[in-house]
Amino acid sequence: MKEEVKRWIEQSKADVKSAKNCFKSKDYYLCAFMCQQSVEKVMKALYLQKYKKLRKIHDLTFFAKELNYPEDIIRLCEQLTKVYVETRYPDLGGKIPAKKFTKDDAKKFLNIASKILKWLRKKLS
Numbered sequence: 001m002k003e004e005v006k007r008w009i010e011q012s013k014a015d016v017k018s019a020k021n022c023f024k025s026k027d028y029y030l031c032a033f034m035c036q037q038s039v040e041k042v043m044k045a046l047y048l049q050k051y052k053k054l055r056k057i058h059d060l061t062f063f064a065k066e067l068n069y070p071e072d073i074i075r076l077c078e079q080l081t082k083v084y085v086e087t088r089y090p091d092l093g094g095k096i097p098a099k100k101f102t103k104d105d106a107k108k109f110l111n112i113a114s115k116i117l118k119w120l121r122k123k124l125s
Contacts, residue, residue, distance in 0.1 A: 004054075008045035009124070012038045016117065019110060028106035029097035033087035035113035036060070036080045042120045043067070043077075058084045073119055076112050083109060 019034035036058075043063040048054050050067065060077035069077075090096040 005045045005049050008041045012041035023106050028103055029087050029101040031106040032083045032101050032109040035109040036083045039080055039113050039116050042117060046123060073116060076116050080112055
């Protein structure tokens with residue numbers, strides 16, 4: 001089980017790197033998506049560590065509540081959870097994701113992911 005947890009964490013680190021690369025290349029919707037993905041993978045690792053099973057869902061709020069995270073982390077997770085759907089479906093909100101997400105949006109989601117990941121890394125220690 002421990003090896004599986006490590007793989008999720010390792011992929012999360014690659015996702016953060018990809019998010020930053022997407023920001024640099026002005027692919028803001030992909031940056032936002034990769035922010036969500038990076039957090040999701042660490043949360044799944046922690047869930048797997050605690051419950052010895054993997055939940056194949058994408059709702060960060062679910063994981064945060066199941067793992068008894070503080071309210072401020074849950075609120076940040078709520079914001080990133082919306083990104084998952086908004087970046088994947090071009091028929092939501094009137095604009096395709098590639099045109100909907102701005103530099104400011106991407107910067108916001110990088111900051112949110114950074115805050116959550118910093119907090120989660122402490123839980124891994």
